Amino acid sequence: MTDSVFVALAPILVVAFGGLGLMLTEVLSRRPAREGNHESGPSSDLALGTFVTMATGAVVALSLWLVGPENLAGAKAALPFLVVDRFTLFFEGLLCLGAALTALMAGGYLPEHKLDRGEFYPLLTFSTVGAMVLAASGDLLSLFIGLETMSLGVYAMVGFRRGSLRSTEGAIKYFLLGSFAAALLLYGGALLYGVTGKTDLAGIAVALKTTAGADLGLVLVAMVLILAGLAFKISAVPFHMWTPDAYEGAPTPATSFMAVAVKSAAFALVLRVLIGVFGDAESMSWATGWPPVLALLAALTMTVANLIAGRQESVKRMLAYSSIAHAGYILVGVVAMIEPGNDAQASVLFYLLAYTVTTAGAFAALVLCGSRGKEAVSYEDLAGLAKRHPALALAFTLFLFSLAGAPPTAGFFGKLYIVRAGLGAGLNTLTVLLLLNSVIAAYYYLRVMVFMYMREPAPGAVVAVPMRSGYVTSALVLSAVLVLLLGLWPATSLHVALDAAMANR
Numbered sequence: 001m002t003d004s005v006f007v008a009l010a011p012i013l014v015v016a017f018g019g020l021g022l023m024l025t026e027v028l029s030r031r032p033a034r035e036g037n038h039e040s041g042p043s044s045d046l047a048l049g050t051f052v053t054m055a056t057g058a059v060v061a062l063s064l065w066l067v068g069p070e071n072l073a074g075a076k077a078a079l080p081f082l083v084v085d086r087f088t089l090f091f092e093g094l095l096c097l098g099a100a101l102t103a104l105m106a107g108g109y110l111p112e113h114k115l116d117r118g119e120f121y122p123l124l125t126f127s128t129v130g131a132m133v134l135a136a137s138g139d140l141l142s143l144f145i146g147l148e149t150m151s152l153g154v155y156a157m158v159g160f161r162r163g164s165l166r167s168t169e170g171a172i173k174y175f176l177l178g179s180f181a182a183a184l185l186l187y188g189g190a191l192l193y194g195v196t197g198k199t200d201l202a203g204i205a206v207a208l209k210t211t212a213g214a215d216l217g218l219v220l221v222a223m224v225l226i227l228a229g230l231a232f233k234i235s236a237v238p239f240h241m242w243t244p245d246a247y248e249g250a251p252t253p254a255t256s257f258m259a260v261a262v263k264s265a266a267f268a269l270v271l272r273v274l275i276g277v278f279g280d281a282e283s284m285s286w287a288t289g290w291p292p293v294l295a296l297l298a299a300l301t302m303t304v305a306n307l308i309a310g311r312q313e314s315v316k317r318m319l320a321y322s323s324i325a326h327a328g329y330i331l332v333g334v335v336a337m338i339e340p341g342n343d344a345q346a347s348v349l350f351y352l353l354a355y356t357v358t359t360a361g362a363f364a365a366l367v368l369c370g371s372r373g374k375e376a377v378s379y380e381d382l383a384g385l386a387k388r389h390p391a392l393a394l395a396f397t398l399f400l401f402s403l404a405g406a407p408p409t410a411g412f413f414g415k416l417y418i419v420r421a422g423l424g425a426g427l428n429t430l431t432v433l434l435l436l437n438s439v440i441a442a443y444y445y446l447r448v449m450v451f452m453y454m455r456e457p458a459p460g461a462v463v464a465v466p467m468r469s470g471y472v473t474s475a476l477v478l479s480a481v482l483v484l485l486l487g488l489w490p491a492t493s494l495h496v497a498l499d500a501a502m503a504n505r
Contacts, residue, residue: 004074018053026118108469127153170249188225301328326379361479
């Protein structure tokens with residue numbers, strides 16, 4: 001039985017032991033500083049090792065999917081702390097994919113910008129372990145451990161540029177507000193334990209069905225606290241204040257990891273908690289439950305983020321607000337789960353997959369657009385890029401089209417499925433608002449293309465010079481291929497998302 005538990009938890013264990021191996025490699029492969037650079041390190045070794053670790057984790061998750069988690073004897077032995085089902089395996093593969101692309105970006109970015117310190121890769125790996133535990137959590141204890149394991153590593157990655165005040169400011173804001181949000185989640189969980197006497201999500205759900213009316217107030221308070229903590233993790237308005245500063249101050253690979261892996265893990269937790277704990281008829285009703293709260297959050301998140309994104313001059317900061325807006329789109333799919341029997345949850349999973357490869361590709365393109373001292377920071381820095389480097393501009397354009405939801409990209413079908421789920425659940429107003437916000441978002445995505453294709457650098461202005469890195473180029477090409485594959489043949493991925501969603505009902 002012990003061996004079978006290890007098999008069921010193999011994706012998490014592979015990544016965890018890979019992280020330990022990376023720590024040993026970092027210690028044993030110290031290199032002397034070159035040309036006075038005291039921050040040089042073995043990025044070429046560790047980036048490749050991290051990529052292989054994450055790819056192995058994804059392959060193991062895929063293998064368990066093909067075998068069928070219902071056929072794994074150890075799956076039940078991991079309960080209630082970790083749930084091994086197709087929902088978990090989907091997110092484990094997705095998180096490993098996002099982390100693998102981040103590792104490739106870091107392999108080129110860190111040496112180029114004199115940040116080549118080996119501890120970045122173990123931080124990335126163990127944050128991914130925490131995210132995988134979070135997606136698999138079936139108990140409040142494992143949920144909190146996974147959340148903090150993921151978050152602590154990300155706090156350190158945000159502040160990785162130690163000489164930058166902006167990076168330090170972003171890390172401190174993220175740490176303080178993240179600690180506050182974790183406290184809200186913990187207190188909400190404590191109230192649920194006080195009412196039900198259970199810590200496992202399934203046990204809490206069963207106990208809440210028989211909760212006396214006197215305890216209804218505590219349950220509602222717990223729900224509000226948990227929703228507030230979850231809203232922070234997905235950077236929903238008005239809990240988004242940390243996001244632009246943290247995204248802008250962090251090294252771009254760390255920004256990419258926050259945008260794809262942390263957000264995906266947070267939405268996995270949202271789905272686990274809302275369906276596993278607050279999935280009863282009263283909690284999912286418009287009169288007494290969470291749907292109106294999340295609908296309001298979705299509307300605010302889409303609208304506020306898009307309006308502010310259009311006013312940004314920093315491309316990286318624009319992508320930060322774009323990430324917030326996409327959280328609002330996904331929340332529309334979450335609210336649409338109130339309609340029983342529809343494919344709303346599957347649409348959310350497909351959107352997260354499409355969003356992961358698209359956003360990682362966009363950040364890889366942004367990394368590749370600039371080198372040390374001549375980075376691509378503002379729109380002006382990208383002026384004339386299409387004439388100087390047409391292939392790079394074309395790749396960046398593909399990712400921007402996907403973020404905007406234009407066919408035939410992954411982003412188009414992601415939004416299409418969300419819109420279909422929203423209309424199917426009768427959320428007509430919210431769905432129309434989503435479409436209007438998509439039009440607003442197209443403005444600032446097209447603005448990047450205007451500068452790349454139709455503008456010339458101002459006289460005397462510093463022109464961004466693309467860096468040369470096989471690692472970053474590999475991340476960009478892999479993301480581009482996946483964006484096109486998901487856009488041209490979405491049926492297979494949607495079927496996988498449907499199977500994963502069925503496991504979480």
